[in-house]
Amino acid sequence: MRFQLTLATAALALAGTSFAQTKWDLPAAYPAGNFHTENLSRFAADVDKATSGRLKITVHANASLFKAPEIKRAVQGGQAQMGEILLSNYSNEWPIFGADGLPFLADSYDASMKLYKAQRPLMERKLAEQGMLLLYAVAWPPQGIYVKKPISSAADLKGVKWRAYNPATARIAELVGAQPVTVQAAELSQALATGVVESYMSSGSTGYDSKTYEHIKYFYDTQAWLPKNAVIVNKAAFDALDKPTQAAVLKAGADAETRGWAVSQQKNTEYLDLLKKNGMSIVAPSPQLKADMKKVGDTMLSEWLQKAGPEGQVLVGAYKKP
Numbered sequence: 001m002r003f004q005l006t007l008a009t010a011a012l013a014l015a016g017t018s019f020a021q022t023k024w025d026l027p028a029a030y031p032a033g034n035f036h037t038e039n040l041s042r043f044a045a046d047v048d049k050a051t052s053g054r055l056k057i058t059v060h061a062n063a064s065l066f067k068a069p070e071i072k073r074a075v076q077g078g079q080a081q082m083g084e085i086l087l088s089n090y091s092n093e094w095p096i097f098g099a100d101g102l103p104f105l106a107d108s109y110d111a112s113m114k115l116y117k118a119q120r121p122l123m124e125r126k127l128a129e130q131g132m133l134l135l136y137a138v139a140w141p142p143q144g145i146y147v148k149k150p151i152s153s154a155a156d157l158k159g160v161k162w163r164a165y166n167p168a169t170a171r172i173a174e175l176v177g178a179q180p181v182t183v184q185a186a187e188l189s190q191a192l193a194t195g196v197v198e199s200y201m202s203s204g205s206t207g208y209d210s211k212t213y214e215h216i217k218y219f220y221d222t223q224a225w226l227p228k229n230a231v232i233v234n235k236a237a238f239d240a241l242d243k244p245t246q247a248a249v250l251k252a253g254a255d256a257e258t259r260g261w262a263v264s265q266q267k268n269t270e271y272l273d274l275l276k277k278n279g280m281s282i283v284a285p286s287p288q289l290k291a292d293m294k295k296v297g298d299t300m301l302s303e304w305l306q307k308a309g310p311e312g313q314v315l316v317g318a319y320k321k322p
Contacts, residue, residue, distance in 0.1 A: 022241065024057045024081035026231075029068035029185055031209050032061040035267050036138060036229050036260070040084060043231075043256040050248035055241065057082070063186040068165075072232065076130055081237040087123075087137070088166045088227050095308035096122050099315055100139070101168035102304055103224045103297035106319070109265050112139045112226040118318035122311060123230070133238055135253040137230040138260030141203035141268035142223035146216045148198050150283075154292035163191065163200030166227075168300065172201065175296045185210070192216065204271030213278040220285045221272070222293055231256070 026044065030037050037059065044057035060066075066074045071083040072090060091098020099119055100106065106115040116137060124134050151157060154176040162178035164170035165185065173180035178199065183191045185206060191197040192215040199216070206212075207219060231253065238246060272282050285293070305312045 021053065022055050022245075024055065024237065025060060025065060026057050026082050026084065027060045027063075027065040027071050027074060027080050028084040029063045029071065029086070030061065030084075034061075034205065034209055035263050036084065036140075037061045039138065039256050039260045039263065040231070042259070043252050046252040046255060047248055050252060051245050055245050055248070063184065068184045068186070075232050075234050076132060078234050078236065080234075082135070082231060082233040084229050084231050086166065086227060087230050088168055091167050094126055095304055096126065096311055096315060098166070098168055098304070099308075099312075100228050101166060101225060102301050103168075103172065104294055105225065105297065105301060105316075107142065107223050107225060109139065109226065109261070112228075113261065115319050116228065118315050122315060127232060128235070131235050133233040133235055135231040135233050135249070136257035136260070137228045138257060139226040139228050139264050141205055141226070141264055141271065142221075143201050143203055143225050143227070144222045145220040145285075146200050146202065146207055146212055147218050147220065148216050150218060151220065151289060152286045153288040154296070157199065160199045161195075161197055163188065163197040163202075165200075165202075169201055171300060171303075172296055175299060176292070188212075204268060204275055207280070208271045208274050208278075211278075213275055213280045217279065218281050218283060219272075219275060220283050220289065222285050222290070224293060224297070 026040060028037050028040055040059045044059055047055050047057055065080065066083070068086065069089060071080070072085050074080045075083040088098045088101030091101060096119060100112065100115060106112045120134065127134050147157070147160065158177035160178045162173040162180050163183045164173055164180040165183065170180040170182070181191070181197055183197055188197070188206070188210040192210065192212060201224065204219070238249070241249070276282055305316065308315070
C-alpha cells in the first residue's frame with residue numbers, strides 16, 4: 001500500500017512538472033476600465049485559454065506596478081516580462097517613437113494606420129537592438145484641446161497652465177505660449193482638482209476616465225493626432241517559452257491589435273457623447289484655431305525631421321507614398 005502511494009505521489013509530481021506554469025507581469029499606465037486596459041485583459045485571457053493555463057499574464061493597471069515612464073525600462077531590464085507604453089513618451093530617446101505625436105501629420109484612423117505600417121519595421125529593429133519585441137500597437141482616439149474658457153485662436157492659450165505628458169505636448173505648449181506642467185495620466189484628476197492644470201490636449205477617452213468634465217467645460221475637437229500605445233515583450237522571456245506558447249502569444253497579440261483599433265474608433269464617438277452628457281461643450285475649432293495649430297504642426301514636423309535624420313525621411317516618405 002505504501003509503495004502504491006509513493007508511486008501515486010511520484011506520478012502527481014511528474015504531472016506537475018509537465019504542466020510547468022509560467023507567470024508574467026504586464027504593467028500598464030491606464031485605469032482598469034480604459035479600453036486599452038480592457039483589451040490587455042482580454043489578450044491575457046486569450047493567452048491563458050490558448051495555452052491551457054501554461055502562461056498566466058497578470059495585468060497591473062493604473063501605473064500600480066511601474067509608473068508610465070518606467071515601464072519600457074522595466075521590460076528591457078526583465079523586471080516585467082511585458083508592458084504597455086505610450087510610444088511618444090520615448091521620443092527623446094529615439095525620434096521615430098514620437099512620429100505619431102506630431103500634430104496633423106496623421107489625423108484620422110486610416111492615416112494613423114498608414115503611419116503605423118511605415119513606422120513598425122523601424123520600431124521592430126530598434127526594440128530588437130534593446131532586447132525586446134513589438135507585439136502590437138493600438139491608436140488612441142484623435143486628440144483635442146480641453147480648456148476652461150472659450151478659445152478662438154492659439155493666442156487665447158497664452159499663459160494657460162497646460163498639461164504636458166510627453167516631449168511633443170510640452171513643445172506645443174511652448175509654441176502657443178502656454179505653461180507646460182508634466183502630469184501623467186494616473187495623476188491627472190488630482191492635478192485638475194487642485195488647479196495645477198487648466199488645459200491639455202488628449203482624447204475623449206482620457207477626458208472621460210479622469211472626469212475632466214468636473215473641472216473643464218470645453219473640448220475643441222481638433223483631431224490633431226492619434227498617439228499609439230504599444231505592447232512590448234522582453235525577448236529573453238519570450239525565447240524561454242516553448243514554440244506553441246510563443247505562437248499563442250503572437251496570435252493573441254495580433255487579435256488584440258485588430259480588436260483595439262476597431263474599439264478605439266467606436267469609443268471615440270461614445271466618449272464624446274459621454275462628455276457632452278456630463279455637461280461639457282464639444283466645439284469645432286474655428287478656422288483661425290485650425291490654422292494656428294496646423295502652423296504648430298508644420299514647425300514640429302520640420303524640427304522632428306532634423307532630429308530624426310535619414311530614418312525620419314524614410315518614415316515620412318513611406319507614409320506619404322500613395
